[in-house]
Amino acid sequence: MQQNNIAIKVNGLSKNFDISESGKGFSGKLKALFHRKRKIITAVDGIDFEIKRGEFVGYVGENGAGKSTTIKMLTGILVPTSGSAEVNGIIPFKERKKNAAKIGVVFGQRTQLWWDLPVRESFDLLRVIFRVSQSDFNSQMKKLDQVLDLNSLMSMPVRKLSLGQRMRCDIAASLVHNPPVLFLDEPTIGLDVLAKESIRNFLAEINREEGTTIILTTHDMNDIEHLCKRLIILEDGKIVYDGETELLKQKFVHEKVLEVEFHDDGNVIQGIPGVTVIREQGCKKWLTFDNDNYGIGEVIGTIASRYKIKDISVNEPSVESIIRNIYNNRVTLAMPSEKSPTK
Amino acid sequence: MESIKIYIMLFTTSIKARMEYKVSFLFYIFAILSFYAGQFGLLFILLNRFHEIKGWSMGEMVFLYSLQAFAFGFTNLIFSQLVNFDKMIVDGEFDRVLVRPLSPLGQVIFSKFEVSTAAHLIIGFTALYFGSRYANIEWTFYKIILFPVIIMGGVMIAGGIRLMVTAVAFWTLRNRSLVHTVIFSSKEFINYPINIYNVGMQFFLTFIFPIAFINFYPAHFFLDRSGSGLLHPSLEMGTPIVGIIVITVSIFSWKAGVNHYQSTGS
Known part of the structure; x- marks a missing residue:
């Protein structure tokens, strides 16, 4: 039962x-009539x-x-x-x-x-x-x-x-x-x-x-x-x-994205451990950081202490971005990280 | 029994759908009428021009034509949708057919009926009337009983051939030209007694593409003629058996086709 x-x-x-391929152009098509090229997909x-x-x-x-x-x-x-x-x-x-x-x-x-x-x-x-x-x-x-x-x-x-x-x-x-x-x-x-x-x-x-x-x-x-x-x-x-x-x-996302809007656009974000800039648009910058090794409070604290911030938000990665990564082979499914990230 | 009810409902739905387009429906009726006007013309020519071909009188030839008209008339009625079947495959419509709890072949057949067949049958009756009159057919009890049996056998032959040709679409996707050639041109061969052709052709029309059994061989029985053509006179009643063989083979090829069906993209 x-x-x-x-x-x-x-x-x-x-x-x-079983796909039969037809050749290119007229002569190719004519040839394909007699010699069918078969391809198995x-x-x-x-x-x-x-x-x-x-x-x-x-x-x-x-x-x-x-x-x-x-x-x-x-x-x-x-x-x-x-x-x-x-x-x-x-x-x-x-x-x-x-x-x-x-x-x-x-x-x-x-x-x-x-x-x-x-x-x-x-x-x-x-x-x-x-x-x-x-x-x-x-x-x-x-x-x-x-x-x-x-x-x-x-x-x-x-x-x-x-x-x-x-x-x-x-x-x-x-x-x-x-x-x-x-x-x-x-x-x-x-x-x-x-x-x-x-x-x-x-x-x-x-x-x-x-x-x-x-x-x-x-x-x-x-x-x-x-x-x-x-x-x-x-x-x-x-x-x-x-x-x-x-x-x-949880398995495939070890990074979070911070969307930060600064007061002026001349800031150069450098030297914050674990943080990289992935996109910039005027005063807005998108930063990623290693979620496994750095706490979010720590990262925000560091940024806030160094720059003048207008707005800040944390973006959860979407399933879409994860799957896109899988398609692009940026995440290798065979070897996910052993330790599961704390939530 | 219940399936038949479902099929009939499928069929009436197809007529309703067609009548949604009234002008097109009228043009369609008009096209049919002009086609059959042509067929009547042929009958008229048969009756007037020729006196005798290879030992067949004009009346006998008209009778030959009537058997053909009945068999193809009913075949058109039942199997008309098969002419457009490759479209169902190319459009992926056949996917839909396969996910319904009904026989795929039944669904395809009942999705459209050629109403125009009524006209075809009128031609059949007209030819039958003149044929029997001019050929002096004596309608005995057995002949009356066997006439519909022979027609049914003829429908199985013509329909079976049509189904086999249709099933080719499962492998080639498009096969409309083949369907048209086989279905519409082939019957021209049996508008005349097949003993006018050479032996090779007669062999072909008897054993390979056995449409001679639709009218030529059984006509011997109705006309009380002694055997002509390739077969022994005792085989003039072979039509129902040939019909059963052809339709069985065709259903197997259809089923093999369904299992080979590759569907289309996405």
């Missing part, structure tokens, strides 16, 4: 794509992870890191080259229909609604496709409407919705059958701040209230910071980090 606790289980999962390279029921996991990586390919294997769209995957105890590509009934999928770039028809028609159709009883459907729609405010959109054709409205409808559409697992592939792409906010609130709520397991791929690190307790980072098809989002911060 321990199995029941696990929503997704992935072992040594890999996916290769490994999009996902032997990944392992396990996701428990009710987890909210961020799945991030640069473009081409293999995020979407993983999601497509877990939803049954792609057949893995090797390795195994189970979702709700079902092997997705072997039992597509059974798997589909128990998952919700949102692709931010594409809608699952019927483009030319009023929103309501799409929902009615999805109700029938997913074999949801009318009464279950009604109560689910009522719940979704309360948070996503769908009623006003119901009679509009999908093509006339704004991106934010469409995304609200799309997310609701993926939940018509109240699936235990929800996959979201870039659900906030292209949305404005308010729309992002309302979608985030909603996702947090269904994760909390319904215990829906959610896997979210995104390029927006604010999504991750707000929503995902756990983070899986992918690079070149391999997992380079899998752990708590908060822990990532």
Whole structure:
């Protein structure tokens, strides 16, 4: 019965794509017609992870890191080259229909609604496709409407919705059958701040209230910071980090940033132990200091005693800056510092 | 049974979606009508110009045409969406199909029906009427019972071939020209009795690309003709069997295609 606790289980999962290259120019293309150059690209390279029921996991990586390919294997769209995957105890590509009934999928770039028809028609159709009883459907729609405010959109054709409205409808559409697992592939792409906010609130709520397991791929690190307790980072098809989002911060950030506004801009900041200037803009300077070896009070004290300060603030590093560092290989994940920084 | 209800709903939705664009819908109807006007013209020519080709009278050829018109008419009705299938792959729309708890093939087929087929069937009936009259077909009990069976076999052959050609898109992404060539040009070959072609061509249309079973071979049974062409007369009832073989192979190739599906970017 321990199995029941696990929503997704992935072992040594890999996916290769067979890409045929066409040559350059007309003669190259002509040649390629007869001698196909084949190239094998490994999009996902032997990944392992396990996701428990009710987890909210961020799945991030640069473009081409293999995020979407993983999601497509877990939803049954792609057949893995090797390795195994189970979702709700079902092997997705072997039992597509059974798997589909128990998952919700949102692709931010594409809608699952019927483009030319009023929103309501799409929902009615999805109700029938997913074999949801009318009464279950009604109560689910009522719940979704309360948070996503769908009623006003119901009679509009999908093509006339704004991106934010469409995304609200799309997310609701993926939940018509109240699936235990929800996959979201870039659900906030292209949305404005308010729309992002309302979608985030909603996702947090269904994760909390319904215990829906959610896997979210995104390029927006604010999504991750707000929503995902756990983070899986992918690079070149391999997992380079899998752990708590908060822990990532602690592990990889040994520097804090001080934003200092001085009274005049002629100051040369020198000779303060552990401090380096990373950016200057008029009277404003951004300084970093080694968080492990120097106390923040000490550093601020030293600066304040030497210069006239107008304003000062301490910036927590964002997950985004950490991940950017990981992408740029400035932080080597293999050798994080042994001692954990005191908080 | 419930799946059928779902498919029908999918289909009615597609019609509603199409009617959203009223002008385009009207143009579409107009295009269909002009296409079929052309088909009727062909029928008229068949009836008037030729007296006999290779031992086939004009009436018999019109009957041959009617079998073809019925088989392709129903095939167009059922498998019309397959013509645009490569677009579903290129646009990534097929991803969506795979994450719904319904058969992917069923969803693709029912996402659009070619209503225009009604016209095709009218042509079939017209040709059937004139064909039987001029060729003096005696409609016995067996012939009446077997006629729909032969048509069904023909639909399985034509539909199966169409499905196989469609499945090629899983490997090549774009295959529209292949689809058009195979689907729309191939049937021109069987507007005439295949014994007008050389043996190589007859072999091809019988064993490799068995569309001769759609009309040429079964026509022998209905017309009470002695065997011509490559096969023994007893195989003139081979259509349903050939149909089952073709449709089975095509479903396997479709399934192999789905498993080979590579989706698109992002």
